[in-house]
Amino acid sequence: MAISLGYIILASAFLLIVSMVMMLVRLIGGPSLYDRLLAVNSFGTKIVLFLCVFCFIIDRPDGVDIALLYALMNFIATIAVLKYFNYQALDVTLICETADEETSI
């Protein structure tokens, strides 16, 4: 039983890599910037899943911390890139005091 479960987890890691490679097609050939950002975001989610599965393969629970950190960085990187492309700068305050001048990404 234990051996076959190891094979299942290996196979799932392999299938996750296959889906990542498929996502790379959209990342390279995406027509617009937003398609590429979507592909990067989805790619990051798959990397988080792959890290969690990989921790089971090498049997070390510490690696889940890295997966958590990667999920966080993935989210922040997406927002930072979008902010840069919208405002051409990163030090823009997004929430203003008055409701009229309120801007958001």
Added chain:
Amino acid sequence: MMIDLMLAASSSHPEAELALHIDWLELLRWCLTVVFMGAGLFFVLAGTLGVLRLPDFYTRLHAAGMTDTLGAELILLALIVQSGFSQMSLKLLLVALFLLITSPTATHVIAHSAHKEGLEPILGPYKAPELDEAE
């Protein structure tokens, strides 16, 4: 292994019966892991295929969202079931919760930015072009 268990069950030792009980729990856990992992991988692959197939940026968002929600949650659920109640399963639960919060926010931010930039969505009924027409 199964032969050993059968032999152990046929000889009526109390330890052998205990071993058989533990094995049922393991079997249930194994089945749950396989089912959740298979379903999660199916959703992840279907979502990736959708991102490649769908015609428009806004429609691709839906396929990516499918990967992010049910695919990711089911794969993490399979790992949680497999690891039992330990620190690792709690951490995996935290990863699942975090993905559940951040992925819709990131999707909304990308969609909102594209909408503000003026990317027009395809509206109305749409069908995949025939292969003969495409070539």
Added chain:
Amino acid sequence: MALNLLQIYEKVIVSAFALCVCKLKTFRKTLSLTYNFKNGSFLRFVVSLTLALAATWLMLSGYFKPMLLTLGVISIATVIGLCHRMKIIDFETAPYQTTVRSIRYFAWLFIEIVKANMQVVKAVLNVNLEISPTLVRVPMPQTTDIGRTIFANSITLTPGTVSVDMEDDEILVHALLSEMSDPDDFKEMGERAAWSVGETHIPLENKVK
């Protein structure tokens, strides 16, 4: 060594707590002008936030050595202090009153997500790819920011619908299939979202159908 550290640690906790309580009694009158006390006192929000942060620390570290626990206490105190300076210790940071409601709402939402996933998978894996994207405006019944955030995030979390833009009281929703843009489904989800953050107190069984 360990015993000494534990004693010091206990003293620090007791004195810090005493300091907190003494200061808060004098500060509460001025604080009540700026903070939004929604059905709870400031101290309760602080305590629930501290408990949540401590649980997260213990979950992530997993060690119970005195030095690491001390580091954890320092980090939690820093976070609470920063939240206090940013003036965000209120209902949105530590909504302890609505924990049970949120869990019930997420259980309901998970079933909806599974249903919507089935529809989207069928549409995507169809050979002819029969989709009908639509843009709909959905009214937002919520009044608070956190209720609106939960509603918009729920719409995005359900595959097949993405909230694109938020105007005054409406959300612009992009739906993959035209049958997903049914206003009644959004209405039920909106009412449940408002209920889950405690905006309406009527039981849902009476209100929805």
